[in-house]
Amino acid sequence: MTLLDVRELGVRFGGVVALDRVSFTVDAGEVVALIGPNGAGKTTLFNVITRVYRPSSGSVLVDGQPVSRMPPHHVVRHGLARTFQNVALFRSMSVLENVIVGDHTRTRSGWLESMIPMPGTVREEAKARTRAMEMIDFVGLGDVAMRPVAALPFGTQKRVELARALVSKPRLLLLDEPAGGISHEEVDATARLLRRIHDELGMTVLLVEHHMAFVMGISDRVVVLDFGRKIAEGSPGEVQRNPAVIEAYLGAA
């Protein structure tokens, strides 16, 4: 079953073509990696899927529903959650609070209930807290749940971001360089964590990554972008042998 359907997607910034009619699909239950040299348009593609940018042409369908025209904050309601390349956490908040914000769409209390908390609000808050703690424990950060995120090391912050994305129980999880800028041990731990996210939580994963061993070890399928175009697609093995991919990475012989 197709969960994410990217059709003929094009993005222009002025005269620069960032994405040129890119099409691919992600089936439910898959782990798909998006790779390509720097500036290939991977993060742009992520930003279009999550509606940070508006596409110039083409469309993005999630479960058959177009998301490319909805306001950015509605995207998560359609089961899409993401992390960011350079970690975009709420720096003044604790780990727990960050993750609770990720639960925003599954809670209801408005401003009046926030200002005058009724028993219902208090219950909802307690539930959100419990769900957030479950996810924090899941990513292995139970010990630092109450700490301010700004003081945590980069690798730990990445896991906080992951927990924040997970808590909304997305069907499709979009990870922008989950193994970027972290140590070898952390890369292995992240790979194991992703396996568990896939196997235990049953989430479909689309990830952008430069770390090739990580990508090849974890993905079912790889989509390769170069200069805003899709140049190859297939299993990790196929992609590695693809001459176009080798050329894009190493240059023409």
Add this chain to the structure above:
Amino acid sequence: MLQRIRNSPPRYWLVVVVILFFIGLPTVIGSFQASEWAQVLILAIAIMGLNILVGYSGQISLGHGAFMAIGAYASAILVHKYKMDYLVTIPIAGLLTGMIGFLFGVPALRLSALYLALATFALAVVTPSLIKRPAELTGGVQGIILPPIDPPPLASDAFTAVTGTAMTSDQWIYYVTLAFALVLFWLAWNLVRHRAGRAMRAIRDGEVAAAASGVNIAGYKTLAFGISALYAGIAGSLFGLAVGFVSPDTFPVALSIQLLVGTVVGGLASIPGPLIGAIFAYFLPIESNQWVPTQTWIPSQIASTVEKAGPAVTYGVVLILIMIFAPNGVVGLITAGYARLRRRLRGAADRDSGQMPPDPQTG
């Protein structure tokens, strides 16, 4: 329950002490000073409103004095024209100002920080002149004089029983203001700890990430404007009550600046901050006014030429010093100092295997 009270962190005790202090204050100070402290509390309410906007939602307003004006005039007109009870008009004025603030927040969404600062500044500049226009309603340049209000017998008797003197109108107004301040601070404290306030803080810390988490950026930004204006409206209404009349000159541009100064000095995104900021914003100009003429070391020539500017200069200098030494406001300075003290105490205790260091006097 008793266990919970016993285990509550020290800052809750501090809150209790502060509340008791403000309740008891008018029984030990004179009526005039009570009216001064009522002004402080009014400023604290307005600054709390501004703090919700600037500190918690990351927007800016250089025009909150205008929202105070709207609240004050709403109350004054309801009292003057429609003979309503003043106390009843306060929440009405607040809600009305809140709605206007909410509407103002909609176009504000399109403006980036600098332009929003300009737009709100324009609001502060324009409002006093706009108020003069419908002279029928607002009393034009003269403004509206409000009938004095007397303390109700119950409050008056209670006050007399404690102090032995009759309760003045100013003292009664102080208590009305205190009641509003307590409720509004409590509401703000709740707001920032729960879903709506968290969403505002998330937007302040990172709009893209907040939107990706499902937070409606536009909705919460306008909401913050509305709630912020509601606070300013109530403060304005109380201000009219405390001063006894409202006129366009009661709400100059300087008031808006004073509010912003109070917000930053007290400490952005802090609940006690606005109270400290209000004490500062209210008393510093007055104190420096009195202090500068008494300083004989300032050469008389300079003193005479800058006599008028002296207080303003002192105000400015103190402000710059605070920004240098306490960039996170007074509350930020206190929390940082407290954390350092605790670290030091704990460090000392750790070295002696969990025991406090011996007292040099007895050991």
